[in-house]
Amino acid sequence: MARICIYGAGAIGCHLGGRLAAGGANVAFIGRRGVGEQLRQHGLTLTHYDGRNWSLPPEAIAFSTEPAAAAAAELILVTVKSGGTAQAAAELAGVVQPSAVVVSFQNGIGNADALRTALPGRSVLAGMVPFNVVKRAPGAFHQASEGEPEVEDSSTLVPHLADFARAGFALRRHRDILPVQWAKLIFNLNNAVNALSGLPLQQELAQRDYRRCLALAQTEALMLLAQAGIRPARLTPLPAHWIPALLRLPDALFARLARKMLAIDPLARSSMADDLAAGRRTEIDWINGEVVSLAQRLGQQAPVNARLTAIVHMAEKQKAPPRWSGEALLAELREGAPQP
Ligand SMILES: NC(=O)C1=CN([C@@H]2O[C@H](COP(=O)(O)OP(=O)(O)OC[C@H]3O[C@@H](n4cnc5c(N)ncnc54)[C@H](OP(=O)(O)O)[C@@H]3O)[C@@H](O)[C@H]2O)C=CC1
């Protein structure tokens, strides 16, 4: 049986690893001591908004805080936040088998490259998780929105496909993953707006001013991507460049037309909202900051995403980050924003 290692047992790692283990795979979780204690006490309970559920008793979970536990793995799924990638990569470099396949299931664009640099000669692939996972209680994780994991295709992945299938994942493979990563990043531009709102995603997205903030950030990113010749993949029924117009619609019309976008657990927040609330470093530099870097490479500017990045960095420094109203955030971002 293939040995799989989850490197960074948090929301995504516990969801992916828990389902793989429930499907019969031999999974080792590597994570922090506190998470290990919770899994030892409660085991893992995974629920899905479509009603499916999976559970693993504590004795069925192999958990370690030590990177050495990845030494036997043939497949390593990296699920740390982007700010932890450099350290995870350095730790893995000391232990990973030369034949191991490493997949970054992280948001952002550059994590797989960071892993590749630290792990020369290994097969390192970029992945993308489109759905939201909410931690409901110790050891209890809920998939709160739709989608299946997507991954850069490689022949090295073939021996592991059956494990994903047995876990109930319809893994989507792509020869060119970059358009998929950028399409996800365009969605993730909402992470900052959501974190600053202090509201669950459903309530935030129900308010036109917050949606207008997101539309500004997305329009700016889409203009830059067009200049760079990158066409974001289509992750939703509407192509990415139509979404800003949808977001700008009045609330009642948006609620009718975007029913699927709002079909999300009423308590779900973005992973950046969780980080900000917990006083952790956010992934802002790997999401909105990536748009700013793209602008710089093109000799342009990205004032909306630069401002969001600065505001989130300010919030990271505060014990109780202030909540922004949609109106106040929109006024802040409109200065210098490109007109649609
Ligand atoms: N949560 C979600 O709904 C979604 C998240 N994503 C993306 O998936 C990735 C993972 O996110 P998420 O699961 O929310 O993150 P979490 O913070 O929930 O989980 C990551 C876990 O890994 C731990 N960790 C970090 N570095 C190490 C290390 N070197 N060794 C062992 N453990 C480590 C972290 O501990 P510590 O906090 O102490 O560093 C944390 O417990 C991110 O890129 C995120 O953007 C994508 C789609 C949805």
Ligand SMILES: CC(C)(CO)C(=O)C(=O)O
């Ligand atoms: C699933 C989604 C888009 C939810 O906001 C996410 O990727 C995140 O929270 O980081």
